Amino acid sequence: MNKHISESSTSSMMEEIARVVDYQQGWVTVEVELKSACNHCASSENCGTSTIAKAFSVHTQRFSLPSEKPCRSGDLLKIGLPESVIIKAAALVYLLPLLGMFLSAIIGHMLAAGLGLSTNGFAMAFGASGALVAWFVGKHFATQLEALVTPVIITYLGQEVGIISATR
Numbered sequence: 001m002n003k004h005i006s007e008s009s010t011s012s013m014m015e016e017i018a019r020v021v022d023y024q025q026g027w028v029t030v031e032v033e034l035k036s037a038c039n040h041c042a043s044s045e046n047c048g049t050s051t052i053a054k055a056f057s058v059h060t061q062r063f064s065l066p067s068e069k070p071c072r073s074g075d076l077l078k079i080g081l082p083e084s085v086i087i088k089a090a091a092l093v094y095l096l097p098l099l100g101m102f103l104s105a106i107i108g109h110m111l112a113a114g115l116g117l118s119t120n121g122f123a124m125a126f127g128a129s130g131a132l133v134a135w136f137v138g139k140h141f142a143t144q145l146e147a148l149v150t151p152v153i154i155t156y157l158g159q160e161v162g163i164i165s166a167t168r
Helices: 048-055 083-115 119-147
Strands: 013-024 027-034 059-066 075-082 152-159
Touching: 013 083, 013 152, 027 075, 075 083, 083 119
Parallel strands: none
Antiparallel strands: 013 027, 013 075, 027 059, 075 152
């Protein structure tokens, strides 16, 4: 079941510009460029990581959305996804593995101490295992969370205006 968001509740949305690829019977297929967070800060000109990020091709993601207005291929739309969904998904994927690592390392340490074995080795092995298991669990729940929410069209922007060069 998808949550539908009214246009008045778009204040806490992550917004992105999408290009229409296809429109059929109230559904618009859009394409969004997935941008790297790198290459957008003030130090990007002097940063080696930014240079590497520029070397990789731009990736795009396609998906379909319900549309109240008919669209043409090439139209631009401002779409949005609630920030709360993105924050919850990020917490599941990034924080849950940390918690799993620490809790599993403590369990491994206590188990090894009780058996009279090397506590460091057991703590590291259990911690790595716990982090891996928690990452898979977090990724599973984040995928389910994101599947419950459909991005919404905030604004119909129309066709992109090209720049005409007046060079001779």
